Amino acid sequence: MDLKAWLLLLEGAWTTVWISGIAIAIGISAGLLIAIIRRQAIPVIDQLLALYISLARATPLVTLVLFLFLSLPAVGINLDKHVAAILALTLNTAAFNAEIWRSALNNFSRDQHEAAQAIGMTDWVFFRRIMLPQLVTVSLPALVNEMSFLIKGSPAIAIIGLVDLTRVTNRIASVTYDPLYPILGAGLIYMLMIGVLVKAQSLAERHARRLAV
Amino acid sequence: MNEWSIIWQSREPFISGFLKTLQLFGISALLGLLLGVVLLYLLEGQSNWLRKGLGGFINVMRTVPFLILAYLIYYGLPQGGLRLSADLSGLIALTLYHGAYFSEILRGQRLVIPKGLVEAAQAHGFRHHLVFLRILLPNVFMSSLPLLGNQLIVCLKDTAFLCIITVREVTAAANSVQSTYFIPMKAFLVAILLYWIISLVIEYGIRYLTRFGKQRGFSHV
Numbered sequence: 001m002d003l004k005a006w007l008l009l010l011e012g013a014w015t016t017v018w019i020s021g022i023a024i025a026i027g028i029s030a031g032l033l034i035a036i037i038r039r040q041a042i043p044v045i046d047q048l049l050a051l052y053i054s055l056a057r058a059t060p061l062v063t064l065v066l067f068l069f070l071s072l073p074a075v076g077i078n079l080d081k082h083v084a085a086i087l088a089l090t091l092n093t094a095a096f097n098a099e100i101w102r103s104a105l106n107n108f109s110r111d112q113h114e115a116a117q118a119i120g121m122t123d124w125v126f127f128r129r130i131m132l133p134q135l136v137t138v139s140l141p142a143l144v145n146e147m148s149f150l151i152k153g154s155p156a157i158a159i160i161g162l163v164d165l166t167r168v169t170n171r172i173a174s175v176t177y178d179p180l181y182p183i184l185g186a187g188l189i190y191m192l193m194i195g196v197l198v199k200a201q202s203l204a205e206r207h208a209r210r211l212a213v
Numbered sequence: 214m215n216e217w218s219i220i221w222q223s224r225e226p227f228i229s230g231f232l233k234t235l236q237l238f239g240i241s242a243l244l245g246l247l248l249g250v251v252l253l254y255l256l257e258g259q260s261n262w263l264r265k266g267l268g269g270f271i272n273v274m275r276t277v278p279f280l281i282l283a284y285l286i287y288y289g290l291p292q293g294g295l296r297l298s299a300d301l302s303g304l305i306a307l308t309l310y311h312g313a314y315f316s317e318i319l320r321g322q323r324l325v326i327p328k329g330l331v332e333a334a335q336a337h338g339f340r341h342h343l344v345f346l347r348i349l350l351p352n353v354f355m356s357s358l359p360l361l362g363n364q365l366i367v368c369l370k371d372t373a374f375l376c377i378i379t380v381r382e383v384t385a386a387a388n389s390v391q392s393t394y395f396i397p398m399k400a401f402l403v404a405i406l407l408y409w410i411i412s413l414v415i416e417y418g419i420r421y422l423t424r425f426g427k428q429r430g431f432s433h434v
Contacts, residue, residue, distance in 0.1 A: 058366065058412040059405050060373030063384045067405070070397035155280040159377055166280050173288065180289040187281045194276040 001181040005172045009182065012168030013189050019082065019164070020154050023089035024147050030090065031097025035105055038098070049098075056095035061156035064088045069160045085157040093150050097143065104139040140204035148197040151190070165189060216396045220403060223390050230386030231407050237300070237372045237382060238411070241307035242365055248308060249315025253353070254345055256320060274313035279371045282306045287378045303375040311368045318364060322357040323349065355422075355431035362419035366412050373408075383407050 038049055056064075068091075069084040079087070108131060116126040158167035165186050173179035220227075252271070256264055274282070287302035297305070326349065334348045354361075376385035387404035391397040426432065 055405065055409065058370075058409045060370040060384065060408060062373040062376060063387070063401060063404050063408065066384065066388060067397070067401035070391060071401060074398055152278040155278050155377075156374065158280075166278065166284060169284060170288075178292065179284075180292045183281060183284050183289045187277050187285070190278055190281060191273070191276045198276070 001176075001178075001185060005176065005182060006185065008168050008172055009165065009185050009189060012163055012165040012186070013193075015162060016151070016154050016164045017193070019085055019157065019162070020089065020147075020151050023086050023093060024150060026086075026090045027093035027150070028097055028143060030094040031099075032101045034094060034098040035101035038102060039105055053095045053098055056092055057099075059092075061088065061092055061153045062159055064092060065156050065160055081160050081162055084160060085162055089150060089154065089157070092153070093146060096146050096149070100139050100142045100146065101135070104135045107138070108135065137208050141201050141208055144197055144201040144204055148194050148201070151193055151197070216394075216399050219394050219396060220390070220399055223394065226381075226386040226389055227383070227403060227407070230381060230383040233300075233380065234369075234372050234382040234407070235411070237304060237307065237375065237380070238369050241304055241311065241372075242368055244304075244308040245311040245315055245368065246361075248312030249319055250350065250354075252312065252316035253319045253323060253350075254342075256316070257323075257345060271313045271317055274310050275317065279306065279310050280374050280377060282310055283375060283378050299375070299379045303372070303378065303380050307368060307371060307375075310371070311364060314364050314367075315361065318357050318360045319353050322353045322360075326352060352431060355426040358419050358423050358426065362415060365415050365419075369408065369411055369415065 155166035169182040391400035
């Protein structure tokens with residue numbers, strides 16, 4: 001496998017990384033928002049969000065990507081394929097993240113909230129300075145786990161024509177008629193990426209365990 | 214013509230796709246669970262290099278996307294002389310990939326089984342393979358049912374990736390129907406509904422097995 005093939009692999013890896021990165025960033029914040037909204041228990045919105053989470057967890061990524069890319073133009077929203085891929089990955093990961101944040105929110109001790117109210121802290125200051133750092137520390141391992149699931153599911157975007165790290169091996173093989181080595185190279189690059197995330201997850205777990213009583 | 218009637222008229226690819234998905238998921242789930250149990254038994258064994266080798270295999274399966282394994286078997290193996298059909302490659306990829314995950318789940322549960330259980334069995338004269346088969350396996354399996362159920366749903370969703378290596382399952386069927394009749398939203402809604410139905414069946418199955426396990430006393434370990 002020569003240098004040109006490796007450069008193509010790195011280009012594909014870059015596509016995977018930037019699309020997954022944006023989806024991860026938006027997905028974590030959206031998941032937190034959904035978990036907070038569900039905690040308020042507003043009647044209709046709560047059932048709709050529960051339905052969304054249940055459907056998003058049961059739908060395969062490939063089907064979701066195709067669904068968004070092909071159906072939204074029918075209602076008038078014409079999405080570029082990068083935007084459609086990011087949207088699909090975000091919708092999927094936000095549902096899983098919402099469950100992770102929800103369990104962290106439910107396990108948060110109420111006495112800290114009462115103590116904050118006793119000294120006159122407003123809800124927003126309490127959330128920003130006391131609740132959020134602890135929530136992040138506690139749910140970081142599960143969130144990093146979900147990040148690695150997203151990267152492992154990102155080859156689904158190949159079906160709408162985005163040349164990610166997996167699809168680029170087809171491209172290389174169509175020129176060199178030698179599919180085995182590009183696939184092994186792509187597998188190696190994925191292992192490096194996920195290996196970094198797994199290391200980050202074990203560091204996060206060690207950091208989270210400090211907080212445990 | 215009403216779009217739902219178009220979908221009903223072209224139900225043939227949906228039905229065959231649904232059956233293909235059920236076939237792929239069912240066979241790979243059963244074989245994967247079997248592989249997970251076998252890997253767990255081998256990981257209990259004495260030989261060091263076997264344990265390290267299997268641990269390496271499981272680590273690779275956990276850090277590599279499923280599609281890369283499917284690509285490797287479908288596109289990469291013909292270079293070494295072994296040309297498999299898309300369905301068979303998909304089946305082998307699903308079994309190997311999820312077999313590794315199942316064995317990881319079972320191994321995690323095995324680590325929290327109290328040592329006294331195995332020692333009591335050995336004191337009664339159970340030999341190594343019987344301890345595993347009669348004492349460890351039922352307890353480990355029954356107590357890891359929720360995690361196994363989650364992994365089964367992941368296995369179901371991974372069957373959708375196989376449409377990229379040209380297996381005619383539900384997503385491929387929906388894609389072909391929507392590209393023929395230009396009804397993308399309804400075709401994919403039917404596909405999503407079919408996946409949702411299968412995942413509901415899996416969840417009810419796990420719930421039933423959990424209740425069965427409670428009746429037989431597995432929750433006391």
